Structure formats: C-alpha cells, structure tokens
Amino acid sequence: MNQKTAFITGATSGIGKATAQLFAKNNIRLILCGRRSERLIQLKEELSKITDVTTLQFDVSKKDEVFNAIESLPKEFQKIDILINNAGNAHGLSTIQDGNLDDWDAMLDINVKGLLYVSKAILPQMVNRNNGFVVNIGSIAGKEVYPNGNVYCASKYAVNALNKGMRIDLNKHNIRVSAIHPGAVETEFSEVRFKGDTDKAKNVYKGFKALQAEDIADIIYFVVTRPYHVNIEDLVVYPTAQASATILNKE
Numbered sequence: 001m002n003q004k005t006a007f008i009t010g011a012t013s014g015i016g017k018a019t020a021q022l023f024a025k026n027n028i029r030l031i032l033c034g035r036r037s038e039r040l041i042q043l044k045e046e047l048s049k050i051t052d053v054t055t056l057q058f059d060v061s062k063k064d065e066v067f068n069a070i071e072s073l074p075k076e077f078q079k080i081d082i083l084i085n086n087a088g089n090a091h092g093l094s095t096i097q098d099g100n101l102d103d104w105d106a107m108l109d110i111n112v113k114g115l116l117y118v119s120k121a122i123l124p125q126m127v128n129r130n131n132g133f134v135v136n137i138g139s140i141a142g143k144e145v146y147p148n149g150n151v152y153c154a155s156k157y158a159v160n161a162l163n164k165g166m167r168i169d170l171n172k173h174n175i176r177v178s179a180i181h182p183g184a185v186e187t188e189f190s191e192v193r194f195k196g197d198t199d200k201a202k203n204v205y206k207g208f209k210a211l212q213a214e215d216i217a218d219i220i221y222f223v224v225t226r227p228y229h230v231n232i233e234d235l236v237v238y239p240t241a242q243a244s245a246t247i248l249n250k251e
C-alpha cells in the first residue's frame with residue numbers, strides 16, 4: 001500500500017496527539033509538531049515503535065520558525081500527503097471591553113496566521129503534485145459567537161473562511177480540504193484558556209460527558225480515508241449533552 005505522510009500541528013496534546021496515535025496505528029508516517037520538545041520526544045519514542053516518525057519544534061505564529069522548520073525536514077519526510085492544521089487555543093474569556101491585548105494577539109497570531117504560515121509552507125508541493133489533503137480544525141466558535149468569546153470566535157470564523165477559500169483555490173489542483181468544528185472537547189484547551197487555573201478548567205467539563213480527543217481523532221481519520229472522489233467539506237461535532245455553544249444539559 002502507498003504509505004501516506006501526515007504533518008500534524010499541535011501534536012503534543014489533546015486532539016493533535018490523539019490523531020497522531022490513531023494515524024500511527026494505521027501505518028501513516030508522521031511529522032509531529034509543537035513547541036514543547038519533551039512531549040515531542042516522548043511521543044516520537046512511543047509511536048516510532050509502530051510507524052516512521054519525525055518531529056519539528058516550532059511556534060506556528062513565528063513566520064521564520066515555521067519556514068525554517070519545514071525546510072529542515074529530512075528528505076524521506078519532505079513529501080507531505082496530509083496536513084492537519086490543528087494547533088491553536090483560546091486565551092482568556094472576557095467581554096470585548098475587558099479584553100487583554102496579548103490574548104488577542106496570541107489568538108489571531110496562532111489560530112489564524114499560524115495556520116496560514118504552515119499552509120503556505122506546505123501547499124506549493126501539493127499543488128505541484130496535484131494531490132494532497134488539508135484538514136483544518138475549526139470550532140463551533142467559528143459557527144456561532146457566544147458571550148465573551150469575541151476574539152476566539154473571530155479567529156475560528158477566520159479558520160472557517162480560510163477552509164472555504166482553500167477549497168475554492170485548490171480545487172483545480174485536486175487537493176481536498178475539510179474542516180472539523182468540535183464543541184466541548186476535554187483536553188488542555190480550558191487550562192490554556194484560563195491560564196493554568198485547573199479548577200476553573202475542570203469545571204467546564206463537569207456535569208456532562210464531553211467529547212474526548214479520541215472522538216475527534218476518529219472523525220479526522222474517517223475524513224482522510226474516504227475514497228479519492230469524496231471530500232467532506234465541513235463537520236460540526238457536539239457532545240450529546242451540548243446543543244449550541246451555550247446550551248449544555250449539565251447534571
């Protein structure tokens with residue numbers, strides 16, 4: 001079988017890590033990315049037992065780091081078949097008038113510009129080969145604005161727009177582009193949003209069964225393994241207990 005190579009951003013935690021683990025079990029070669037090098041080393045050690053793995057440590061929001069890292073890939077990992085644009089987080093949860101400028105910069109620089117830089121570094125080779133797959137991890141925050149979500153929502157609305165823009169512009173190059181928009185997934189996401197306040201973070205997932213990172217990984221794997229003529233545009237995925245960004249059936 002023609003073995004595929006996947007490039008996963010945000011592979012050190014949550015959805016990205018679960019996707020890396022599932023892809024490895026299914027014999028997909030992996031380029032794992034993130035800022036926390038100890039976690040990259042650990043994951044490489046775990047997954048190298050079952051597939052070929054290399055790691056790249058860089059910050060997606062730093063243009064030079066992105067391009068230098070991707071240019072530094074060993075020859076055998078340079079052909080990338082699947083790009084999973086997953087790295088991202090919410091920083092803070094507050095009204096627009098109380099918003100923190102550093103949080104705004106982080107969300108726009110990482111969730112939007114970071115996704116663009118990584119895509120810009122990888123898409124040309126897919127265009128040249130007339131083949132490739134991009135999965136963008138959006139959010140229900142990119143479908144619905146909720147109280148205090150303002151800038152995080154704006155960043156995910158941008159991901160939604162870029163997903164559509166990519167599909168249109170890459171259409172004549174046979175490149176498939178899909179977005180997955182999860183509701184509440186129990187990862188380190190809320191710890192980052194609440195700046196390490198674990199009690200506040202845990203409370204987000206209390207009283208209902210949240211999605212797990214593995215649930216989203218399953219869906220990503222399903223999307224990228226459809227027959228060549230099938231492109232899933234857009235999937236919105238909630239936990240059963242969630243009906244919208246603000247309607248949660250908590251115990």
Ligand code: NDP
Pocket residue numbers: 009010011012013014015016033034035036039058059060061086087088089090110114137138139140181182183184185186187188189190192213
């Ligand atoms: P986690 O916090 O568990 O994982 C976030 C990942 O992104 C980490 O691997 C982190 O790696 C990486 N990352 C963050 N900032 C940067 C950066 N500047 N440069 C490089 N990598 C970065 O959260 P999730 O797994 O939940 O989040 C993954 C994606 O899913 C995000 O885009 C998020 O917005 C989206 N999402 C999450 C939902 C949820 O409820 N959890 C719901 C909807 C969407 P490191 O720190 O090592 O750099």
Ligand code: 8X3
Pocket residue numbers: 138139140141149182183184185245
């Ligand atoms: C993460 C889900 O509802 O916190 O994107 O925005 S939410």
